[in-house]
Amino acid sequence: MQSRILFVLFISISLTETKPKCPIKKYKLNTYITGDQLLLEAGFHDRIKPLENAAKNCKVRLVTRGSYYQLPEPEQQVPTNEADIVIGHGFHFQLRNEDNAIICNKKCLENNPTDNPEVDCFLRKVINHGLTWSSSNPDVISDGTYAANANGYQAMKIDIQTRCEKEKFKRQLLRALRKMYDEEDN
Secondary structure: OHHHHHHHHHHHHHHHOOOOOOOEEEEOOOOOEEEOOEEEEHHHHHHHHHHHHHHHHHOEEEEEOOOOOOOOOOOOOOOHHHOOHHHOOEEEEEEEEOOOOEEEOHHHHHOOHHHOHHHHHHHHHHHHOOOEEEOOEEEEEEOOHHHHOHHHHHHHHHHHHHHOOOOOOOHHHHHHHHHHHHHHHO
16 A cells, blocks of 8 residues: 555656746837847846836837847857856847937947947946946846856856757747847947
8 A cells, every 4th residue: 555655656746847947038028128039037037127217218229139049058158248148147239219220239339338328328227227237248238147156157057058948939040130240240
Protein backbone atom coordinates (compact mmCIF):
# COMPACT_ATOMS: atom_id res chain seq x y z
CA MET A 1 0.00 0.00 0.00
CA GLN A 2 2.77 2.43 0.91
CA SER A 3 4.60 1.72 -2.34
CA ARG A 4 1.43 2.56 -4.31
CA ILE A 5 1.03 5.83 -2.41
CA LEU A 6 4.69 6.73 -3.03
CA PHE A 7 4.34 5.85 -6.71
CA VAL A 8 1.20 8.00 -7.09
CA LEU A 9 2.89 10.84 -5.21
CA PHE A 10 5.99 10.58 -7.44
CA ILE A 11 3.87 10.61 -10.61
CA SER A 12 1.79 13.59 -9.46
CA ILE A 13 4.91 15.59 -8.57
CA SER A 14 6.53 14.70 -11.89
CA LEU A 15 3.48 15.83 -13.83
CA THR A 16 3.07 19.10 -11.96
CA GLU A 17 6.71 20.17 -12.22
CA THR A 18 7.19 22.40 -15.20
CA LYS A 19 10.19 24.02 -16.72
CA PRO A 20 10.41 27.70 -15.73
CA LYS A 21 8.84 29.85 -18.41
CA CYS A 22 10.54 32.47 -20.50
CA PRO A 23 10.42 35.77 -18.55
CA ILE A 24 10.55 37.90 -21.72
CA LYS A 25 7.20 39.49 -22.58
CA LYS A 26 6.02 42.01 -25.15
CA TYR A 27 5.50 45.53 -23.85
CA LYS A 28 2.38 47.14 -25.30
CA LEU A 29 3.40 50.05 -27.50
CA ASN A 30 1.26 53.20 -27.44
CA THR A 31 1.16 56.84 -28.53
CA TYR A 32 4.31 57.81 -26.63
CA ILE A 33 6.33 54.59 -26.92
CA THR A 34 6.42 53.39 -30.52
CA GLY A 35 8.75 51.60 -32.91
CA ASP A 36 9.95 48.02 -32.97
CA GLN A 37 8.36 45.29 -30.91
CA LEU A 38 9.56 45.88 -27.33
CA LEU A 39 10.58 42.61 -25.68
CA LEU A 40 11.47 42.99 -22.01
CA GLU A 41 11.80 40.88 -18.89
CA ALA A 42 8.36 40.89 -17.25
CA GLY A 43 9.62 42.58 -14.07
CA PHE A 44 11.09 45.44 -16.12
CA HIS A 45 7.72 46.45 -17.61
CA ASP A 46 6.77 48.52 -14.56
CA ARG A 47 10.04 50.47 -14.88
CA ILE A 48 9.12 51.47 -18.46
CA LYS A 49 5.58 52.67 -17.74
CA PRO A 50 6.74 56.06 -16.30
CA LEU A 51 8.54 56.75 -19.58
CA GLU A 52 5.15 57.22 -21.24
CA ASN A 53 4.43 60.20 -18.99
CA ALA A 54 8.00 61.45 -19.36
CA ALA A 55 7.66 61.41 -23.16
CA LYS A 56 4.26 63.12 -22.96
CA ASN A 57 5.51 65.83 -20.58
CA CYS A 58 8.65 66.46 -22.65
CA LYS A 59 6.70 66.49 -25.93
CA VAL A 60 8.65 63.61 -27.52
CA ARG A 61 7.95 60.12 -28.78
CA LEU A 62 10.22 57.34 -27.55
CA VAL A 63 10.94 55.14 -30.57
CA THR A 64 12.32 51.70 -29.80
CA ARG A 65 14.95 50.38 -32.20
CA GLY A 66 15.66 46.95 -30.84
CA SER A 67 15.27 45.11 -27.57
CA TYR A 68 15.75 41.55 -26.28
CA TYR A 69 17.08 39.09 -28.82
CA GLN A 70 17.95 35.43 -28.69
CA LEU A 71 21.62 34.58 -28.93
CA PRO A 72 22.64 31.58 -31.07
CA GLU A 73 24.22 30.11 -27.91
CA PRO A 74 23.13 31.20 -24.40
CA GLU A 75 26.77 31.13 -23.21
CA GLN A 76 27.90 33.49 -25.97
CA GLN A 77 29.67 36.63 -24.78
CA VAL A 78 28.12 39.97 -25.75
CA PRO A 79 29.57 43.47 -25.89
CA THR A 80 28.99 45.50 -22.72
CA ASN A 81 26.63 47.85 -24.55
CA GLU A 82 24.33 44.88 -25.34
CA ALA A 83 24.53 43.23 -21.90
CA ASP A 84 21.24 44.54 -20.48
CA ILE A 85 19.46 44.08 -23.81
CA VAL A 86 20.07 40.32 -24.10
CA ILE A 87 18.50 39.79 -20.66
CA GLY A 88 15.48 41.98 -21.39
CA HIS A 89 16.53 44.88 -19.15
CA GLY A 90 17.22 47.49 -21.82
CA PHE A 91 16.50 48.64 -25.36
CA HIS A 92 17.86 50.85 -28.12
CA PHE A 93 15.98 54.08 -28.82
CA GLN A 94 15.77 57.39 -30.60
CA LEU A 95 13.47 60.35 -30.02
CA ARG A 96 10.95 62.00 -32.34
CA ASN A 97 8.88 65.11 -31.87
CA GLU A 98 5.09 65.22 -31.71
CA ASP A 99 4.98 65.47 -35.52
CA ASN A 100 6.97 62.22 -35.75
CA ALA A 101 10.14 63.89 -37.08
CA ILE A 102 13.43 62.57 -35.70
CA ILE A 103 14.87 65.03 -33.21
CA CYS A 104 17.61 62.82 -31.74
CA ASN A 105 19.02 59.61 -33.20
CA LYS A 106 22.13 57.66 -32.17
CA LYS A 107 24.52 60.29 -33.56
CA CYS A 108 22.71 63.07 -31.70
CA LEU A 109 22.66 61.00 -28.50
CA GLU A 110 26.45 60.46 -28.85
CA ASN A 111 27.20 64.16 -29.20
CA ASN A 112 25.26 66.90 -27.40
CA PRO A 113 21.72 65.66 -26.83
CA THR A 114 21.15 68.03 -23.94
CA ASP A 115 21.39 70.99 -26.35
CA ASN A 116 17.83 70.13 -27.39
CA PRO A 117 15.42 71.09 -24.56
CA GLU A 118 12.92 68.28 -25.27
CA VAL A 119 15.67 65.65 -25.38
CA ASP A 120 17.29 67.06 -22.23
CA CYS A 121 13.91 67.00 -20.47
CA PHE A 122 13.33 63.36 -21.42
CA LEU A 123 16.82 62.12 -20.51
CA ARG A 124 16.62 63.81 -17.11
CA LYS A 125 13.30 62.09 -16.43
CA VAL A 126 14.78 58.73 -17.49
CA ILE A 127 17.55 59.15 -14.92
CA ASN A 128 15.16 60.52 -12.26
CA HIS A 129 13.06 57.35 -12.64
CA GLY A 130 16.11 55.27 -11.72
CA LEU A 131 16.91 54.08 -15.22
CA THR A 132 20.26 54.33 -16.94
CA TRP A 133 21.25 56.48 -19.86
CA SER A 134 24.86 57.46 -20.42
CA SER A 135 27.06 58.99 -23.06
CA SER A 136 29.11 55.77 -23.12
CA ASN A 137 26.04 53.80 -24.24
CA PRO A 138 23.99 56.65 -25.68
CA ASP A 139 21.20 54.92 -27.58
CA VAL A 140 20.28 52.50 -24.79
CA ILE A 141 17.92 52.89 -21.86
CA SER A 142 18.31 50.17 -19.24
CA ASP A 143 18.09 49.54 -15.53
CA GLY A 144 21.83 48.89 -15.23
CA THR A 145 21.47 45.24 -14.23
CA TYR A 146 24.80 44.28 -15.81
CA ALA A 147 26.75 47.03 -14.02
CA ALA A 148 25.02 46.30 -10.70
CA ASN A 149 25.63 42.55 -10.83
CA ALA A 150 28.63 41.88 -13.08
CA ASN A 151 29.60 38.78 -11.06
CA GLY A 152 26.18 37.10 -11.35
CA TYR A 153 25.39 38.44 -14.81
CA GLN A 154 26.64 35.49 -16.90
CA ALA A 155 24.54 32.97 -14.95
CA MET A 156 21.48 35.24 -15.24
CA LYS A 157 22.01 35.69 -19.00
CA ILE A 158 22.40 31.95 -19.58
CA ASP A 159 19.26 31.26 -17.51
CA ILE A 160 17.10 33.78 -19.39
CA GLN A 161 18.48 32.89 -22.81
CA THR A 162 18.02 29.15 -22.14
CA ARG A 163 14.46 29.56 -20.85
CA CYS A 164 13.55 31.58 -23.95
CA GLU A 165 15.22 29.37 -26.59
CA LYS A 166 11.92 27.90 -27.79
CA GLU A 167 10.03 31.19 -27.88
CA LYS A 168 9.10 32.65 -31.23
CA PHE A 169 9.86 36.35 -31.23
CA LYS A 170 10.07 36.71 -35.00
CA ARG A 171 13.84 36.19 -34.68
CA GLN A 172 14.60 36.60 -38.37
CA LEU A 173 12.83 39.95 -38.50
CA LEU A 174 14.60 41.15 -35.34
CA ARG A 175 18.01 40.13 -36.71
CA ALA A 176 17.31 41.90 -40.01
CA LEU A 177 16.25 45.06 -38.18
CA ARG A 178 19.37 45.00 -35.98
CA LYS A 179 21.59 44.61 -39.05
CA MET A 180 19.77 47.43 -40.85
CA TYR A 181 20.12 49.74 -37.82
CA ASP A 182 23.82 48.92 -37.45
CA GLU A 183 24.43 49.79 -41.10
CA GLU A 184 22.33 52.94 -40.83
CA ASP A 185 24.21 54.15 -37.74
CA ASN A 186 27.65 53.73 -39.34
